[in-house]
Amino acid sequence: MSPNAQLLTISPDCQALLLPIVADEPDLQAGLPLTQPELDELALIRHPAQRTEWLACRVAIRQLVEQLSGVYKGLYKDEYGKPHLRGLPWSISLSHTTGWAAAVLHQSRPVGIDIEPIREQFQRVVPRTLSASEIAHAAGLPERLAVYWCAKESLYKLYGKRQLTFREHLHIDPFTDGATQLTGYVRLPDHTETLTICCYTIGPGLLAVAY
Template identity: 40%
Template sequence: MPIVRQWTVFEECLLLIWEIFEPIEELQEGLVATAEEWAEYETISHPQKRLEWITGRRAMQSIVEASGRIYTGMQKDNFGKPFLNNAVAEISLTHTARFVVVALHPSVSLGVDLERVAPKLARVAPKFLSDSETTHAGEQLERLCTYWCAKEALYKLHGTRNLSFKEEIFVHPFTDENDFFTGEIFPIHTPLPRQQHRLYRFRVDDFLGVLAV
């Protein structure tokens, strides 16, 4: 069964983890997609990218239908933020070579990210962590991954480009035991107000993910 887990967070937000292992031919069966979506699919040449494209939409169709809504396809706006064709809910998705994670909320913008807990995060940490975040994370890979995924999720939630992970997206101190924490977006180059958001951390195998709502 490709669905690893499906559950509810923050009362109204659905999360679903889908493992990528089925043949493309099986994934195509029953997939709802517009002519424009299939045209986009045909422009993808790399087999793995094609598999991720198909799997992401199958997972999204599954979570939308599980919520009792009708799925009519999915597109992305000019900033790359996904949205449902019939706008029946807010959505987000992320994928690795092994898993797709999709999230749905009836009315509130959200973002989700998933990454493997790996040493490479320590090398790039100075590019995305503030001084206080650097102190808190230290050299603990799981904390570094939590910060990265949280900031990615907040960036996706915000839905525009040119936000600095280090200077405009902040994650409040969290504990290793509590998977619920908070963060904020503080745009310094636009008149938008500071935005506080809830964060939720989850795990699947050696991957760590964060949902932002």
Template identity: 35%
Template sequence: MPIIKKGLNEPNIQFAIWEITESENELFDALGSSIKDDEPLAEIKVESRRLESLAARCALQELLKPYGDFEIYKDQFGKPHLRDESIGLSISHAKGFAAAAINLDGDIGIDIEHERDQVVKIAHKFIHSTEREWVAQDIHRLTQVWSAKEALYKLHGRTKLAFAEQLITKNLDRELGEGKIIEKKEGVSLYKLYQPNETPLVTVIAY
């Protein structure tokens, strides 16, 4: 059963978190035919990954119900899009959960994460110098930053972004904060970041 929530004061932005309790057949039945996807799920060999991918599409279907039927395709970088380019989308999944987000006015990124000790070991790969004092060795704060940067990465939709140098976050102590991505050496682009107090942690980022 999905949990549907909306971004704060953002009627154009919606996201859904789906806790996976169904079997694969039940998720197939729930998905129906309103969303066509060019990625054959049968090619995903690991059952848990298939379940998560199905649940993410079910969450997306819940969000898109008011707007009709849609077809999904992936670009050269693997970012999913709707053939109807007026709506931006993003999906994510973590063990036992899936998430989807749509933006009626532009691009969007979503990420869902469980807190894990491993995030401390890889912190040097994604923490910017301005973030070090705030995150310290705190697993929750490190997960907040990692999730925000994953969501920014998905929104941006291209490869070879340096997480530690090009993706910078701030104000993550607040429920509604802001993230920013540096697209070029002399320029900064600001994005809205939403991290509700959920378990697992979910991050939604849009223009």
């Protein structure tokens, strides 16, 4: 496990890892098995910080796999861009922001993760991401808006398909400030799921895991 990494036990079958990015690109890539499609994807990333974030996510998921005595053989992406482990049946999700990478692994069901700093810019995305009742509950407070955004991002990553909008299809029940467990929903015309979202004040601001 990397120094300063924070391991979170979400449930008996689910663990997340939050990793501060302190290593440079060569150190992150050293010994990390990358498939040719992954190398091709990395080659398209020009910004140095984004390259280190991309690599750090894979370091984090590798460490989670090895925690379970698995052999990490790299990732592949499905037709929707959702990442999967090569040769292992476990579900994963990745997230990164400036200076931080996060990964989550669930042994038996789909999972999604998101990390976000708390910032004023969330106010700008309110009309297209929150329902009327969610807007009323958020009351313009940056901390609540961040929770809604982070929670909905984790739901979106869990579902892992396109044709979803945050406002119409992803919903979060009202929550008390500081709540660590939320209830979320994916609501489509022919399908509804009720999901648990664990929310942590940690690292750059917030970390949410939906499962």
